[in-house]
Every structure is written in C-alpha cells, then in structure tokens.
Amino acid sequence: MCYCERTSMTSHPPPPLEATTMTTPGVPPYVPAPPTNVNLDYADLPTIDLSKAKTVEGRKQLAKEVVDAMTNQGFFYIINHGYTSEQTKRMFDIANVPFEHVSESEKQEYLAAIKTNGSYQGYKPREYFHIDNGVRDQVELYSINRDVTKRKHPRIIRPLLPEIEAFAKHNHFNILHPVLRLLAMGLELPEETFVKTHNFEAIGESYVRLLKYYPRTAEDEEKSKNVWLKGHTDIGTVTLLYSQPVSALQVLTSDGHWKWVKHIDNAIVVNAGDGMESLSGGYYRATIHRVVQPPRDQQEYTRVGLIYFALVDDNVKLEPLSESPVLQRVGIKRRFDEDKTPTMEEWRKARTAAYGQAVLEKVGRIEEERLGNGVVRHYS
Template sequence: MDPSARIPTVDLALWASGGRRARAALAADVDRALRGAGFLQVTGHGVEPELPAAIRSEARAFFLLPDAVKAPYGVRVGGRGWLGPGTEANGYAEGSFTPPDLKESLSFASEEPVGDPAVDAEWFVPNTWPAEAPRLRPLVEAYTARMRGLSDRLLALLGVALGAGEDFFTRHTRHPTWGFNVNWYPGRDRVGPPEPGQFRIGPHTDFGTVTVLDRQPGRGGLQVFTDDGWADAPYAADALTVNIGDLMARWSGGRWRSGRHRVLPPPAEDPAEELMSLVYFYECDPGTTVHGIDAHAYLRSQLDAITAITAE
C-alpha cells in the first residue's frame, strides 16, 4: 500500500474552524493513522517557512566548524549542546547494536524551573548556546514556543480521536518537559561510506507523546515502518511530519502504535547529499504516571539506552 494512504495529511486549520462532521472525520482519520503507522502529516500549523530556514542556516555554519571548535559544547545524549559524531545509536533502544548514527546534532530542551530542586536539576537546566552561532538562540526560542503551542493543539486532537476529550492529555502538559534537536546528516563526501547496518538514524521508536518534524526530502531520508514493511515517508513542502512515541502508545491503552522509523544512510548515488531536520519531542509534566509507568523515569532510561558505546 502507498504509505501516503497510511499517513494522512490533516489540516489543523480545518480542525480549529470546522463543524462537527468535519472535526469528527479528521479525528477518525487520525485514529486510523495512529493504529497503523503511527504517523501523520499536518498542514495549517501556522509556522512560517522563514523560521526553520533561518535555523538551518545558522546551525549549518556551526556544524561546518572544526570539531576542535565544537568540542567545548559536547554533551552526552540527553544533554544540552553538541552531539558529535559517534555519540548516538538509536537502534540500541530496540536492542539492535548498530554502528553509531551518521549525524551530528545541536540539542536544546525545556529550561523554565518548576521549583523542585531535584526535578529542575535533571529536566530544567539552562541551555548552552554556542557563541559561534549568535543568532541561534532567538531563532530556536521562537521556534520551540510555536512547537509547544502546536503540540498542545495536536494533543487536543488526539484526545478527541481517542474518544477521551480535548483535555485528556493537555491537563498533563501545564509545565512539560520537551526536547529539540537540530539534526545534521552530512554526505558521504564528509563521513565516508557507511558501515554495514549503519544509518543516519537507526530504526527506533520515539519515547514521548508526540514528535513534530520539519524535514527535507532526500534519497537518504526518512522511512516509516508499516504493515507492508519499510517505505519512504510521504513529503509535502507545506506540511510537518508528526509521529507518536512510546508514552502516547501506552497512554492509548495500546490502541495506537508508536511510529517506528529510520533515516537512511547517505546515498552512494549522491555522495554530497546533505540534509537537516528540526525535531521537537514533546513529553508531559514531571510526575506524570502513564498506566503505572513513571513517564520521566522511562524517558531517562531510553535516553541512556541510545548512548553509543563508542561515546563512553
């Protein structure tokens, strides 16, 4: 089956302004998609294209710096700063000990404290902003503010799709944690040929509630796992790609599927292909329990799990 049939495009403007029948039809489409591949595309999201374009430009200038300049910003998975080559191996999360992912990332996260010292020290510490990319901070802060609002709109839609009401999820996102990665996927001309079983990002599912992805199409791009196997994810320039993570799948009582995906290695037929994705991971308030699981204990265990052995 064409993956676009399994991954519908949902117009959030219609969700906001449509009548009862239109909203019910959209919610039914979302429910079907999340029972299948666990992915959607969304339009009507209100994010102007100039903002992600500016983030890419500023971030790329940082990524192209020598590693010695970037090294002071280096962090482990789950930290705030630069995730250099060999730091992350997403396939580890599902027990596949693949070679490290062929990417670099700049990673940021929620930083407004809740007032609990232990929680703040783990989940709400200040971000690190590279001095070599001075325009990055205001751009990322503007973008992540839009992403948080968008994610809550998506959670309201998901609450209705589940038949549980618009605030079923959002009452647990009053002071949530979130993460934001700018993922850079260099070409073979920079990283060389991939090792056997090596990807730009290895096969995995995300860990939280919803992930909102602004991506670029390419031969070494996003693939989604469906009942028919791996398939290239559909792409539309005006759409954002959304998938649900493990916590949301559990929150749905197993009705929905956490969206399994991977990013293909840099292609041999286009060795200079370079892509960049903006990935916003939305979670929930600290202390949230999802069907008996402490949400943030789970999130921390999964972040630890994808730290590449070579990064130790």
C-alpha cells in the same frame, strides 16, 4: 541561572497559527539538496490540514483522520501549521549553524550529558552511536530545551535564541496542543486531557533538535547494510519533524515492509512515541522508523534536520488512561507492569542513556534491550 538575553517566558501562547515576527540577525544560508528523481516506494500517508482545527466540526473530522493515521500508518503530514515557507527556510538556516559555524573545540564545551544525566541537551557528536558491525553513526545533534535558558549555548547561537524560543512556543502551543486535542477526542476523552500534561513551563525535556547527517564511506555502508540509524520508536509522546528534501527516512508498515517517507515542502511529519503508546493503552502505536542511505542522486549531500520532540511532564506516570470509553471497549495493552510503571522522567533518562551504547540481544530481525521494567526493540 539565565545565561542570555531572552524574551519573556510566560505561559501565554503566541497568536494562534501565526509565527512571531522580530528583527533577526544574519545567518549564512543553508543550501539543501534538490529532491530526488529516483522512483522510491513511498508510504501512503494522510495529510492533515491543521487550519480546520479552529472549529468544533473541523476538529471532529480531523480527529477521525488522526485516529486512522495513528492506528494504521503511524505517520501523517500536517500542512497549514502557521509557518510560511520562508520562515521554515530561516529555521533550517539556523539549524545548520551549530554544525558549520561552531569550532570543534567550542563544541566540546557544550556536550550533552547523555550517559550520565540521560539528557540530550547540548551536542551529541558524530560516532557516538554504534550502528552495526563496528560502524558508528555520522549524525551530529544539537538539542535545546523548550526553555532555552536551561543551559549555556555556543556564542554564535546566543543571538538566535529568541527565534528558537519562538519556534519552540509555536510548535508547542499552535501545533502540538491542537494535535493532542485531536488524540484525546479519538479516545473520547475531554479535549484538554493530554494538553494538561504537556505544560510548557513544567519540569521536562520537550526540546528543539537540530541535526545534521554526513555522507559515509562505501565500506561503512556495506558493513551496516546502508542503515544510518536502526529502526526505533521515539521516547516521548508526539514528534514534529519538518520535512526536508533528502530522502532517508523510512517507516515500518503494519505488513512488515520498510517504505520511504516522501518530502512535501513546508509540511510537518508527525508520529507517536513510547509515551503516547503507553498513555493510550497501545491504541496509538509508537511508530517504528529508521534512517538509511539516501538514493544515489542525493548521496553526496548533507541532511539537516529540524524537529520538535514533545514529552509529557517529567512527573507523569506512563499509565494508560483507562477512563477512556474507547479503551474500555477495545481493551488496554500495557507497555509496563501495572505496579512498576515509570514516570516520563525515569523512562526518558533510561532510554537516552542506553541508546546506541547497550549490548543488544538478537531475536530474528529484532534486537532487544531491557531497561528496568520495559523492553526497547531495534529493527533491521
């Protein structure tokens, strides 16, 4: 059932690397924090100029850079992704709307069925996740399926759905698909290998996530050791995180140290998740990252986030692509037993339902939970 006025949901992508233009309704501006002046230990992450992906030679060069990033740092930046700074700012204004301009009573009508359906579509309220020592989270999420008509939305969001849909399509066709082609090339597979399993109109849960972190009490910061979201990997294949100025994201480096991810204006931070690690036979590792209390000059600000989470189609089994010449040379690391490999749907539902709710078993600095045939690890 369609709940809203909508644009055409065809399988055709928008114009390459150009954002859709349209008449837009007014939205109260979100004023972000100024960048921090604190000297932080930043991770040294590569920057990929996506405009170079237009040519064969450009893709060959970028594929080498992406392989290096995904097998070493785990994160990289994308620039020249097709949205101007003004268009990105507009999307951050929209990202703030579900939290500041929807009443608490109306939010209750649109809660996500996280535990019952294993789906984040809708609101995740604050204090849903347990962090540590009785401390619960202070992040509010609103997740919208790439098909924005999948479910009903709060009244004030409905006029914004054409823009959100255009944003989802732009991320899917103009950013995700080029990245997937580079990842396929890195495995010496046909360029369209991953693209074929990331269909915009297939059954699945690739989605736009809007989020907002709120400051916590000094007592909660002490009890949780300043950790806002424990170290974890993402569920899907590729995550596209639009950089914003509040420093809080950290990546666990290969030598076991947490390093900060630096804000770059109008850049996208990219990482791989469980799905990509599984499909690539461990060649592209799911990136371990966490969210912590911002530095002292940003601790009074809220932190609005804008993300596109990509997952393969629900019916795809998370089996390594063993036909890859690269995997045949370096070997395959399986995440699941060969005869018990879940589909993307089975894995996302299990992880979504359990996250922040399950009792974890401590193994040194790592906490583990078993989900069917897989193990999920959380990092302090």
